[in-house]
Amino acid sequence: MSPIYLDNNATTRCDPAVVEAMLPYFTEQFGNPSSMHSFGNRVGLAIKKARMQVQALLGAEQDSEIVFTSCGTESDSTAILSALKAQPERRELITTTVEHPAILSLCQHLEKDGYRVHYLAVDGKGRLDLDAYRRLLSERVAIVSAMWANNESGTLFPVEAMAQMAHEAGVMFHTDAVQAVGKVPIDMAANRIDLLSLSGHKLHAPKGIGVLYVRRGTRFRPLLRGGHQERGRRAGTENTASIVGLGVAAELALTHMEHENTVVRELRDRLEAGILARVPHAFATGDTANRLPNTSNIAFEYVEGEAILLLLNKLGIAGSSGSACTSGSLEPSHVMRAMGIPYTAAHGTVRFSLSRSNTAEEIDRVIEAVPPVIAQLRKLSPYWSGDGPVTEPDKAFAPVYA
Amino acid sequence: MWDYTEKVKDHFFNPRNAGSLDNASAVGEVGSISCGDALRLMLKVDPETETILDASFQTFGCGSAIASSSALTEIIKGKTLDEALKVSNQDIADFLDGLPPEKMHCSVMGREALQAAVANYRGETWRDDHEEGALVCKCFAIDATLIEDTVRANGLSTVQDVVNFTKAGGGCSSCHEGIEEILAKVMAERGEQFRPAPVAPAKAAPKPGKLNNLERIRRIEQVIESVRPTLQRDHGDLELIDVDGKTVYVSMTGACAGCQMESVTLAGIQQKLVEELNEMIRVVPTRAGDYARACGV
Numbered sequence: 219m220s221p222i223y224l225d226n227n228a229t230t231r232c233d234p235a236v237v238e239a240m241l242p243y244f245t246e247q248f249g250n251p252s253s254m255h256s257f258g259n260r261v262g263l264a265i266k267k268a269r270m271q272v273q274a275l276l277g278a279e280q281d282s283e284i285v286f287t288s289c290g291t292e293s294d295s296t297a298i299l300s301a302l303k304a305q306p307e308r309r310e311l312i313t314t315t316v317e318h319p320a321i322l323s324l325c326q327h328l329e330k331d332g333y334r335v336h337y338l339a340v341d342g343k344g345r346l347d348l349d350a351y352r353r354l355l356s357e358r359v360a361i362v363s364a365m366w367a368n369n370e371s372g373t374l375f376p377v378e379a380m381a382q383m384a385h386e387a388g389v390m391f392h393t394d395a396v397q398a399v400g401k402v403p404i405d406m407a408a409n410r411i412d413l414l415s416l417s418g419h420k421l422h423a424p425k426g427i428g429v430l431y432v433r434r435g436t437r438f439r440p441l442l443r444g445g446h447q448e449r450g451r452r453a454g455t456e457n458t459a460s461i462v463g464l465g466v467a468a469e470l471a472l473t474h475m476e477h478e479n480t481v482v483r484e485l486r487d488r489l490e491a492g493i494l495a496r497v498p499h500a501f502a503t504g505d506t507a508n509r510l511p512n513t514s515n516i517a518f519e520y521v522e523g524e525a526i527l528l529l530l531n532k533l534g535i536a537g538s539s540g541s542a543c544t545s546g547s548l549e550p551s552h553v554m555r556a557m558g559i560p561y562t563a564a565h566g567t568v569r570f571s572l573s574r575s576n577t578a579e580e581i582d583r584v585i586e587a588v589p590p591v592i593a594q595l596r597k598l599s600p601y602w603s604g605d606g607p608v609t610e611p612d613k614a615f616a617p618v619y620a
Numbered sequence: 621m622w623d624y625t626e627k628v629k630d631h632f633f634n635p636r637n638a639g640s641l642d643n644a645s646a647v648g649e650v651g652s653i654s655c656g657d658a659l660r661l662m663l664k665v666d667p668e669t670e671t672i673l674d675a676s677f678q679t680f681g682c683g684s685a686i687a688s689s690s691a692l693t694e695i696i697k698g699k700t701l702d703e704a705l706k707v708s709n710q711d712i713a714d715f716l717d718g719l720p721p722e723k724m725h726c727s728v729m730g731r732e733a734l735q736a737a738v739a740n741y742r743g744e745t746w747r748d749d750h751e752e753g754a755l756v757c758k759c760f761a762i763d764a765t766l767i768e769d770t771v772r773a774n775g776l777s778t779v780q781d782v783v784n785f786t787k788a789g790g791g792c793s794s795c796h797e798g799i800e801e802i803l804a805k806v807m808a809e810r811g812e813q814f815r816p817a818p819v820a821p822a823k824a825a826p827k828p829g830k831l832n833n834l835e836r837i838r839r840i841e842q843v844i845e846s847v848r849p850t851l852q853r854d855h856g857d858l859e860l861i862d863v864d865g866k867t868v869y870v871s872m873t874g875a876c877a878g879c880q881m882e883s884v885t886l887a888g889i890q891q892k893l894v895e896e897l898n899e900m901i902r903v904v905p906t907r908a909g910d911y912a913r914a915c916g917v
Contacts, residue, residue: 617660618736
């Protein structure tokens with residue numbers, strides 16, 4: 219049986235049309251777009267086209283607002299460090315507790331340099347308190363950075379409203395939209411977001427290409443200085459093949475936007491409902507009424523995520539987990555902890571993230587495969603007995619933690 | 621995904637002795653703070669001989685936690701309690717042909733469950749004797765608490781000190797930033813300021829000129845002797861077997877034999893020899909095949 223890939227929030231398969239469009243830029247179209255001759259000129263035109271394709275996906279007013287970078291992380295770092303460099307008198311930042319490490323690690327590092335970072339908390343469904351946010355906005359704040367969609371739970375933040383509030387307070391606003399771009403419609407011309415990060419490999423373009431959207435008029439300081447590439451805002455010879463690939467991927471994402479929000483959403487709902495109907499003591503995490511159409515994060519109580527993934531992997535099913543043991547750092551998911559999910563459930567969270575290439579047959583296979591896997595692991599669990607959790611699990615099993 | 625051995629996979633997919641044990645005469649329940657895993661070990665002990673007649677486990681944890689639990693029960697069945705208490709976490713890891721360094725704490729949890737169960741049988745209370753912190757050095761699985769305690773107890777002040785005392789940072793060196801932070805914190809407590817070593821050593825010790833054969837062998841012996849205490853702390857050892865031109869043959873014994881970090885250890889020794897002798901040296905373990913396996917070939 220062919221394997222089923224449900225880990226599209228981690229990365230996606232390059233669309234064959236993307237690969238095809240890229241190939242000439244490794245061979246005959248090898249020119250440096252900065253060169254005067256026609257070898258370079260043709261490549262320069264291809265980049266211009268890609269920039270316009272990304273512009274269309276973001277609904278940006280100007281194609282000059284699109285800056286190609288090497289990845290989402292570079293875009294995030296560039297945005298935040300630019301805001302700090304451009305406004306040296308502002309020594310505070312606002313972000314959220316559930317950001318991607320690309321933001322959180324940078325913020326923790328900035329704290330060591332004397333910056334003050336405010337981390338907005340989330341409630342049990344992963345939602346922000348906008349009143350608390352409003353109170354933090356001041357002229358001391360250099361930039362707000364809040365993700366458009368959470369990578370683990372798929373929960374959407376009201377970034378457009380938050381950007382408006384920041385704008386009214388005279389504070390720059392950045393959003394890490396790596397998970398949102400290509401999955402939910404975005405119209406930058408209609409909002410007040412100053413800076414936005416996206417990553418190619420999350421929308422069927424290759425790895426190693428990203429974009430930082432910089433609204434026209436936003437004070438900007440480059441991270442990489444050197445040549446005049448990207449109008450001097452990101453020096454370094456362009457990754458031409460990947461830029462061309464991202465352009466095609468952006469166009470495809472726009473074409474499939476409705477499909478993503480109808481067909482993919484239905485498949486996701488069917489998967490989630492199917493699993494929850496068959497597996498007791500399991501629940502979906504996050505703001506389930508307001509999340510990405512492709513993401514379902516299910517907490518299976520009393521079992522551990524890595525063990526679930528290993529057994530699913532044996533059946534050819536690929537997902538991911540917020541459990542401590544699947545992360546290189548051995549830290550349990552900060553997103554699940556921030557939402558206050560109990561340890562015995564947070565440990566067993568599994569994220570299924572779909573894409574436009576998944577089919578109903580695949581989803582039905584997963585719905586059939588998951589219940590026995592959970593049952594098998596629960597048989598091993600000290601919190602489980604027979605058909606249900608032991609009575610008063612916390613008292614029946616109280617290990618000495620070391 | 622983790623690089624689990626076939627043995628780990630086998631014990632995860634087909635765990636031995638899983639489930640609860642009726643009329644268990646000893647029960648140990650422990651958990652690991654660092655990852656949240658927890659384990660209940662149940663034993664049936666012959667009261668006359670203190671022999672473990674049967675053992676079973678229930679584990680809330682990842683693949684290697686389940687495999688470690690399964691391995692533990694297999695190892696201790698038939699042993700007396702005193703014999704079983706001699707089982708180290710390294711024995712559990714060895715039984716599974718090794719665990720990724722990040723997952724060594726799973727085997728530690730197994731050993732602790734065993735100690736807790738024996739204490740339970742003997743009517744004693746088991747208390748954990750070490751605290752686990754965030755993993756800093758991934759090459760040698762050394763956590764922040766251990767580094768902090770060692771820096772404090774020995775008044776250490778350089779990264780090299782930390783490498784010498786704990787081995788942390790002696791592998792790939794990518795955790796040196798983290799070690800510097802710990803040094804800065806602990807040194808601040810004792811009113812000192814952490815000063816990083818200068819980028820280029822002020823004046824490198826004069827390198828030896830041309831050594832004669834005897835001098836050269838002695839120098840090699842000195843280097844080998846200097847690393848042995850570090851290895852012995854981890855219940856391993858190293859022996860110089862032969863020197864043939866630019867190739868130095870060594871034999872790794874104890875916990876070092878077949879250790880997943882063997883290639884890192886050897887590379888470190890090789891680097892030391894190259895620096896000491898000022899010539900290219902190749903360090904080769906004599907048990908053919910081991911090095912190749914450590915390199916994943």
